Amino acid sequence: MTTPAAFLFDGDTLSLEKLVQLSSGKIACDLSRAAWDNVAEGRRIVMRAVADGSAYYGVNTGVGSQKDIGVQAADFASFNDHIIVAEATDMPGAAFAPTVVRGALAVMLNNAATGRLGLRPDLVRRMLRLFHCADMPEVRSGTSSGMADLGPLAQLALPLVGRSLDGGAPLIEGPYDLAEKEAVSLINCNAFVLSHGAHVMAEAARLAIAFDLAAALSLEAFRGNLSYYRAEMRPGYRNPHQLASCRQINHALRGARLWQDGEARFLQDPLSFRFATRVGGTVKLALAQATAIYQDDLNCVCDNPVVSLETGSLVTGINMDSTPLTYATDGLRQAIAMAAAVSTERSLKVQHAGFSGLPLGLAQPCRADGGVQNLIISYLGVARQAELRGLAAPVLLDCAHALADGIEDVSGLGPLSVARTEQVIAFAWQIVSVEMIIASWALALRGLETSEMGQTTGAIYTKLRPFLPIGTEGRNVFDMSGPIDCVSAPEFVQPYQI
Incomplete structure (x- = not known):
């Protein structure tokens, strides 16, 4: 890290020019105080929803064509881990430039700062840790059809759960268990399209x-x-x-x-x-x-x-x-x-x-x-x-x-x-x-x-x-x-x- 001044994600004011600057990895980042409050409130809403027993897509059900199959509370951690690993399927090909990968992570952090993803504050802090790593995970390009960058985002999320695409040492130590809704929220946006x-x-x-x-x-x-x-x-x-x-x-x-x-x-x-x-x-x-x-x-x-x-x-x-x-x-x-x-x-x-x-x-x-x-x-x-x-x-x-x-x-x-x-x-x-x-x-x-x-x-x-x-x-x-x-x-x- 070479620039001490922090940029604060608030989910509302990130510009394309700033995104390109953040992609260099030379700017320290955090969330604004209001954004952290929204993250906490968003998580409380998720937990209340889980407690009410209703079915919520990707939270306590499967995803895609398996959306009508329920997931038991005891299986939430393994279900979320399996979603990330499964959708990280590696098709050989070119990889995104590290600047594009870091930029995609910046988009995700900006999205999370709204509080409307419902991620735990601890997971957001882990995302910030990954953002500040000197290296970025390898992520394949040309593997998304443009209805959320599922494959690339799953590969980007591997270090968050203590894994890597090639099976080597992860950028962040693990294992790390994801909680309700978190896997689907990590892969359900166009972060790579926007960064690229x-x-x-x-x-x-x-x-x-x-x-x-x-x-x-x-x-x-x-x-x-x-x-x-x-x-x-x-x-x-x-x-x-x-x-x-x-x-x-x-x-x-x-x-x-x-x-x-x-x-x-x-x-x-x-x-x-x-x-x-x-x-x-x-x-x-x-x-x-x-x-x-x-x-x-x-x-x-x-x-x-x-x-x-x-x-x-x-x-x-x-x-x-x-x-x-x-x-x-x-x-x-x-x-x-x-x-x-x-x-x-x-x-x-x-x-x-x-x-x-x-x-x-x-x-x-x-x-x-x-x-x-x-x-x-x-x-x-x-x-x-x-x-x-x-x-x-x-x-x-x-x-x-x-x-x-x-x-x-x-x-x-x-x-x-x-x-x-x-x-x-x-x-x-x-x-x-x-x-x-x-x-x-x-x-x-x-x-x-x-x-x-x-x-x-x-x-x-x-x-x-x-x-x-x-x-x-x-x-x-x-x-x-x-x-x-x-x-x-x-x-x-x-x-x-x-």
Whole structure:
């Protein structure tokens, strides 16, 4: 633990940005005093419900299709342990990043802080102990269909009962017996979708700025017409997200010679240049909508049954459905795919002699080899674009039906939507890097001094130029990982964001 200041979970004010910060494991956390009071009251309500002899789902009955089979009081501890271990079934595959796992645990703690799960305070304290561990348990990804992250949450809960996925030493000593309702409450939410989604959207926010910066660099390289980026055009923009992209591109080009009369090559540029603010603004719009939807779910109560502090009873819960989250990330993914396609089009125009006025393939004049054409940079970008496009289709309508013998007949597929969005973003970083590489190559051939470029576009060119084998093509294999890692690094976009 390196940061002494504590963050207090209260079940109401956790933000996506704070969730990503908490995922680092560098912030000490606790529950607020009011939250601890709610936890205690929620547990008292559970115990009164158990004492009244009525049947309550997952409390004194089985779960899923076994919901009508009762559980005797003497078997409560073993029943809860068996639920966790059984639903932790391990299907081989990739694991979530530790930051996503810790973030999921933060979501669970925030949920528990409402008191509406009915967990014992002692179990919540044990969850806090796990949160503060240096390591996180291994949890498989790709194993949830989006009606509560049952498998991943059960694997995350294993250390809480003194177990581990691989049978090795647990992160917290055990054994530890769970009490009435606790097993079902530990696995009945969308904590992994929310945590994974928060990290993906943080990455998407940086990517949205990178699309604008790439468009500005391509405009510089193409000698594009900036008339529609001038400040006097802004009153015609009613979409604030489009306006944000316009301001970002304008800011990147401040001080550029390109603003002067007679610098633009064409009266009207191809649409991929003219529509950069519309498309870039759509990415920002989709991101804002997705953020709002995820933010709402982050602080909603997700469990089944839910403890009603108002009525002192247990009621059926419904918020484990991930349909709103899938809708949000499906839209974001499609907007990013469109922006990537437009980025590819700009790249192709910049290297096209008929549009740019530069030598064929951006090779040295009169050379039969060399340039970005012989390095097949645009081919690689188009190949990535094809992969990205295949991942961009919405998954919301691919709902898997009739699970648990037909009792659970709808699944929102939120985890799949988030995972595909993460893949799309990874490909999009490569595509936007290709655009910047080709634009920088064109700027080098134009012989412009960085003092003649925009302050930001000139700085980007200066960073990327050392990676480019201009004039030495074919002597060594061009490793594109250098410029791609440079562009996609968190610190690349930050200095230029407005």
